[in-house]
Amino acid sequence: MALLEVKDLKVRVEEREILHGLTLTVNEGEIHAIMGPNGSGKSTLSHVIAGKPGYEVTDGQILFKGEDLLEMAPNERSAKGVFLAFQYPVEIPGVATMTFLRTALNAQRKARGESEYSTPDFLKKVREVSKSLNIPQDMLKRGVNVGFSGGEKKRNEVLQMALFEPSLCILDEMDSGLDIDALRIAADGVNALHSPKRAMVVITHYQRLLNYIVPDIVHVMSKGRVVKSGGKELALELEASGYAQFEDAA
Amino acid sequence: MNVAVAKTGNGRAVSDLFASAEGRLPGSPSVIAARREAFETYERLGLPHRRIEEWKYTDLRALVGEVLPLAAAPDAAALKRAADAVKAHAIAGARKLVLVDGVFAADLSDVKALAAEAGFRTLRETLEKDAGLLKTAATDAVIALNAAMATDGVVLGIADGVQLSAPIQIIHIATAPSASAFSRSQIVVGKGARATIIENFVAAGASAYQVSDAVLVTVGDNADVAHIRLMDDAPDAVNITSQFVTVGANTKLNVFNMTTGAAVSRLQGFITLAGEGSELSVNGVNLLQKTEHGDTTLVVDHAVPNCVSREVFRAVIDDRAHSVFQGRIIVRPDAQKTDGKMMIRALLLSDEAEADNKPELEIFADDVSCGHGATAGALDDTLLFYLKARGLPEKQAQALLIQAFVGEAIEQIADDDLREHVIGIAERWLERRS
Numbered sequence: 001m002a003l004l005e006v007k008d009l010k011v012r013v014e015e016r017e018i019l020h021g022l023t024l025t026v027n028e029g030e031i032h033a034i035m036g037p038n039g040s041g042k043s044t045l046s047h048v049i050a051g052k053p054g055y056e057v058t059d060g061q062i063l064f065k066g067e068d069l070l071e072m073a074p075n076e077r078s079a080k081g082v083f084l085a086f087q088y089p090v091e092i093p094g095v096a097t098m099t100f101l102r103t104a105l106n107a108q109r110k111a112r113g114e115s116e117y118s119t120p121d122f123l124k125k126v127r128e129v130s131k132s133l134n135i136p137q138d139m140l141k142r143g144v145n146v147g148f149s150g151g152e153k154k155r156n157e158v159l160q161m162a163l164f165e166p167s168l169c170i171l172d173e174m175d176s177g178l179d180i181d182a183l184r185i186a187a188d189g190v191n192a193l194h195s196p197k198r199a200m201v202v203i204t205h206y207q208r209l210l211n212y213i214v215p216d217i218v219h220v221m222s223k224g225r226v227v228k229s230g231g232k233e234l235a236l237e238l239e240a241s242g243y244a245q246f247e248d249a250a
Numbered sequence: 251m252n253v254a255v256a257k258t259g260n261g262r263a264v265s266d267l268f269a270s271a272e273g274r275l276p277g278s279p280s281v282i283a284a285r286r287e288a289f290e291t292y293e294r295l296g297l298p299h300r301r302i303e304e305w306k307y308t309d310l311r312a313l314v315g316e317v318l319p320l321a322a323a324p325d326a327a328a329l330k331r332a333a334d335a336v337k338a339h340a341i342a343g344a345r346k347l348v349l350v351d352g353v354f355a356a357d358l359s360d361v362k363a364l365a366a367e368a369g370f371r372t373l374r375e376t377l378e379k380d381a382g383l384l385k386t387a388a389t390d391a392v393i394a395l396n397a398a399m400a401t402d403g404v405v406l407g408i409a410d411g412v413q414l415s416a417p418i419q420i421i422h423i424a425t426a427p428s429a430s431a432f433s434r435s436q437i438v439v440g441k442g443a444r445a446t447i448i449e450n451f452v453a454a455g456a457s458a459y460q461v462s463d464a465v466l467v468t469v470g471d472n473a474d475v476a477h478i479r480l481m482d483d484a485p486d487a488v489n490i491t492s493q494f495v496t497v498g499a500n501t502k503l504n505v506f507n508m509t510t511g512a513a514v515s516r517l518q519g520f521i522t523l524a525g526e527g528s529e530l531s532v533n534g535v536n537l538l539q540k541t542e543h544g545d546t547t548l549v550v551d552h553a554v555p556n557c558v559s560r561e562v563f564r565a566v567i568d569d570r571a572h573s574v575f576q577g578r579i580i581v582r583p584d585a586q587k588t589d590g591k592m593m594i595r596a597l598l599l600s601d602e603a604e605a606d607n608k609p610e611l612e613i614f615a616d617d618v619s620c621g622h623g624a625t626a627g628a629l630d631d632t633l634l635f636y637l638k639a640r641g642l643p644e645k646q647a648q649a650l651l652i653q654a655f656v657g658e659a660i661e662q663i664a665d666d667d668l669r670e671h672v673i674g675i676a677e678r679w680l681e682r683r684s
Binding site: 050051052053073074075077078079084086089090092093094095099100103104105107108111143160164 | 631632633635636637638639640641642643644646647650651653654655657658
């Protein structure tokens with residue numbers, strides 16, 4: 001079943017068009033990789049799906065489970081099951097990680113008409129989830145991402161993914177700023193969360209990440225469009241030949 | 251004197267104010283004479299206005315206009331409301347001293363429990379002997395008016411070496427609408443003593459009232475004191491408080507002030523570091539909305555060498571509210587090795603919100619480390635988006651960031667229960683945001 005349908009999406013930032021009619025369909029349980037050079041519009045796509053302000057959709061639509069995503073506020077999208085793992089997760093000094101996680105989870109549950117977690121139930125759930133992802137408890141005691149290494153920040157994103165149980169995870173360049181060990185740990189976390197009902201969209205420059213998170217479908221983006229789609233071997237091909245051929249195609 | 255009265259414009263009404271109250275004001279004949287003198291000072295100066303430098307941003311003539319008549323003694327219904335307010339605001343374990351419309355209410359207070367650890371009298375009792383507590387060095391008009399009209403207050407003495415086993419909580423309750431209450435208190439903490447004192451200002455069914463309070467604090471050598479003042483008045487109230495603090499040597503004093511109510515409020519603190527080796531921490535939070543005007547004015551006077559002072563102040567300003575912070579650090583010629591720092595940050599939640607931050611350093615010594623910083627800005631959109639992308643609705647995302655913003659000042663409160671009490675007041679303010 002189609003989870004996410006992006007249809008002929010045109011997006012402007014200020015006066016410049018970044019996406020020139022992008023089409024993409026992600027079905028339940030699939031892992032998609034979106035690759036492309038700097039400035040091809042990969043991050044713009046992820047931001048528009050999550051609802052970041054500052055982007056103007058001039059044409060096309062985004063459906064999530066058949067509903068018009070563009071009509072929803074970012075928090076509503078989140079409650080519906082859209083999760084964006086940020087390329088650069090922000091530091092929020094003064095907001096304790098546990099407070100943040102509980103507030104966010106309960107806000108999502110409330111929006112869905114589900115009962116909110118009590119503090120003990122929540123603590124139990126966080127402990128279970130963080131244990132399964134090998135996330136040390138002391139990370140949870142600090143302010144949100146404050147003083148976290150690049151790897152810890154990404155693991156905190158994975159923890160949230162596990163806790164909020166979204167049906168669509170978009171990983172925006174999760175390999176940026178990570179060494180190989182940190183990358184493996186984060187990727188293991190993502191793989192652990194992949195399920196027949198949950199789809200992943202992995203945005204990356206490099207094939208390297210796809211050694212750890214193996215995609216079903218690879219899309220190549222160039223100049224605001226998807227210019228080629230194929231199996232995982234397409235990523236290897238790109239690694240060998242670079243993006244230049246596709247820039248010409250676009 | 252009467253000639254000058256005419257110049258203040260509202261002099262006539264003010265004179266009536268004192269004349270009608272005089273018979274109800276406590277004190278011996280010498281005290282009454284001191285009150286008259288203070289009132290004459292007030293009459294001569296009138297309510298402070300913008301042409302007086304210290305009051306430039308808080309023009310009481312424009313903002314308040316007139317001083318309301320003195321509140322009548324509370325009736326049974328008012329006392330019942332006050333009792334309910336005490337229950338609602340009491341901090342578990344603290345010994346309470348309650349002032350209702352500026353008059354000490356023994357029935358609502360824990361005088362007996364307190365007596366084991368601290369000396370206590372009411373201002374009323376001390377004024378039977380002399381007018382000493384009505385006198386202060388400053389000649390500010392609001393301070394003079396407070397001296398003239400002070401009906402009651404608490405006079406606390408914590409003896410040398412006493413470590414209070416529980417905090418003392420002074421609760422100022424307003425029950426009388428459209429009336430004023432004048433209180434004046436003294437807190438003396440002896441050498442080597444340890445004390446936590448909390449002051450709450452709350453309303454119990456009263457609106458449009460005016461509070462004038464003065465606190466005279468003396469902290470001895472080697473003491474450790476926390477003084478917390480939480481002004482959570484009715485939204486249409488006026489609260490003008492003056493604090494005079496003198497700190498001895500090798501002492502730790504931690505002051506925290508928070509304003510979450512009142513149409514017009516001003517806290518003016520005058521703190522003198524009079525003994526070497528002391529550490530002063532003054533932190534404050536103003537949470538203002540609608541058309542509220544909140545002013546915190548602090549003067550920290552390093553009169554001796556080798557003291558440290560830190561000021562962390564946060565203002566959150568919504569709607570058309572106006573926050574004022576004036577902080578002055580004075581370093582006297584002898585006060586070498588002074589380390590004084592002040593950081594003011596204002597968070598503007600609306601385009602019409604206004605913040606006036608005025609840090610001042612007056613340094614007369616040459617071997618010091620002093621500095622100040624002031625910033626004003628809006629909530630960070632990047633952080634807001636992150637929180638919204640995680641499911642928090644706009645207002646809740648804002649609330650979390652606002653709590654974090656003020657948290658830096660609130661964190662300075664060492665006691666866990668007290669900090670939670672303060673956070674609770676801030677949370678209720680956030681819930682009131684429309």
